[in-house]
Amino acid sequence: MGQDTFDKGMKLRKQVLGADYVEKSMAAADDFSRPMQELSTEYCWGYVWNRPGLELRERSIINIAMISALNRPHELKIHVKGAIRNGCTKEEIREVLFQVAIYAGVPAGVPITVGRYGS
DSSP states (O other): OOHHHHHHHHHHHHHHHOHHHHHHHHHHOOTTTHHHHHHIIIIIIIIITTSTTSOHHHHHHHHHHHHHHTTOHHHHHHHHHHHHHTTOOHHHHHHHHHHHHHHHOGGGGTHHHHTOSOO
C-alpha cells in the first residue's frame, strides 16, 4: 500500500482515538511492537477506516459491538471514546452493548452496568 495509506491512517487514527493516545502508542513502540503499530495504522486506519461505504459513526458502532463480543476491554474503552468523537451518543452505545449482551452473552455487556466507559 505505501506511505500515502499510512499517512491517511495516522491522520484518521489520531482524529478518532485522540492524538495523545496515538502518539503515546507510537512512542512506546519498540523494535518488537512497532511493526504491529505500523500494520494497524496502515491497514486498519489507512485502508479500511478510510474506505467509502460506511460513515465513521457506523464503523465505530460496529467496532464497539465486535470488540465487546471479543472481550477486549482496553480496546473497548478507547473505541467508545472514539465513537463519541464520531458522533455516537452514550444512549446509542448503551443500546449497542445491550445488543451484544443478548447475542454474545451478558458478560460482554457488563461495561454498561459498571459505568467504566463513555465518560
